[in-house]
Amino acid sequence: MKLNNKISVVTGAGQGMGRTMVQYFVEQGAIVYAVDVNAQALEETVQGLDGKAHAVVCDITNETAVADLMARIEQEQGRLDLLVNNAGIGSVDGFLETTLETWQRVINVNLTGAFLCSREAAKLMVKAGSGAIVNFSSTAGQTGEGPSHYVASKAGIMGLTRSTARELAPSGIRVNSLVPGATDTPMMAGIPQEWMDSMIAGIPLGRLGTTLEIARVVAFLGSDDASFITGQNIAVNGGMAFY
Numbered sequence: 426m427k428l429n430n431k432i433s434v435v436t437g438a439g440q441g442m443g444r445t446m447v448q449y450f451v452e453q454g455a456i457v458y459a460v461d462v463n464a465q466a467l468e469e470t471v472q473g474l475d476g477k478a479h480a481v482v483c484d485i486t487n488e489t490a491v492a493d494l495m496a497r498i499e500q501e502q503g504r505l506d507l508l509v510n511n512a513g514i515g516s517v518d519g520f521l522e523t524t525l526e527t528w529q530r531v532i533n534v535n536l537t538g539a540f541l542c543s544r545e546a547a548k549l550m551v552k553a554g555s556g557a558i559v560n561f562s563s564t565a566g567q568t569g570e571g572p573s574h575y576v577a578s579k580a581g582i583m584g585l586t587r588s589t590a591r592e593l594a595p596s597g598i599r600v601n602s603l604v605p606g607a608t609d610t611p612m613m614a615g616i617p618q619e620w621m622d623s624m625i626a627g628i629p630l631g632r633l634g635t636t637l638e639i640a641r642v643v644a645f646l647g648s649d650d651a652s653f654i655t656g657q658n659i660a661v662n663g664g665m666a667f668y
């Protein structure tokens with residue numbers, strides 16, 4: 426079991442990659458705090474996990490709510506071993522049509538949310554002298570293929586990862602970016618078939634990734650097997666881009 430007794434937080438746990446990570450991490454021995462804004466979806470995520478996963482309704486852009494979550498974990502568990510900043514949103518806008526409101530909403534969830542969760546989690550990890558953080562970037566953050574707010578937020582995640590990896594390393598904390606390629610989740614459901622076909626044509630392995638293929642790599646990054654990996658972009662993308 427890769428994550429035996431690891432106290433973990435997964436944000437964006439109501440569906441998609443987040444839901445699969447909660448379920449896989451529990452299989453791997455972890456105790457997981459599953460965080461999302463959608464209470465009903467969270468209940469479905471933690472169902473049947475034998476009390477090893479706790480559903481926490483929390484908006485990661487709310488500084489007080491994030492601090493409260495980490496205080497609760499400290500009180501209940503005494504430490505936090507793994508934070509996965511997976512929650513993310515997108516929106517399809519041409520650059521000239523992008524409103525300030527949309528720009529701020531996407532940057533807030535994708536980048537500021539990861540900052541707030543990382544800062545509060547790192548306070549616990551520094552006390553313990555160990556921990557791991559996995560941030561979710563996107564292939565779009567490197568290639569620029571996507572709306573400006575989303576691309577900027579995901580490129581920003583790579584910067585946040587590198588800076589925190591350097592600053593937190595002396596405290597025994599590792600920070601990496603997981604860079605998914607096109608993965609089969611509800612986020613992809615609205616994409617027209619034509620786009621989907623052209624996307625798949627650009628993936629050497631010839632298909633979308635699965636959420637389990639993402640979860641396995643995040644579990645590895647959070648485990649002691651990855652003890653000398655920090656500050657890196659780890660791409661799980663069927664070969665659609667090389668980092």
Ligand SMILES: NC(=O)c1ccc[n+]([C@@H]2O[C@H](COP(=O)([O-])OP(=O)(O)OC[C@H]3O[C@@H](n4cnc5c(N)ncnc54)[C@H](O)[C@@H]3O)[C@@H](O)[C@H]2O)c1
Nearest residue numbers: 437439440441442461462484485512513563607608610612
């Ligand atoms: N699906 C893909 O192909 C793909 C590709 C590259 C990167 N990504 C990234 O991977 C991550 C997961 O993607 P997914 O497809 O599983 O997403 P998804 O849309 O299926 O799920 C995201 C979850 O985040 C939650 N969420 C949104 N705002 C929140 C907030 N403020 N606080 C807490 N939770 C919030 C949503 O309620 C939802 O349950 C995202 O960061 C996404 O940008 C996805």
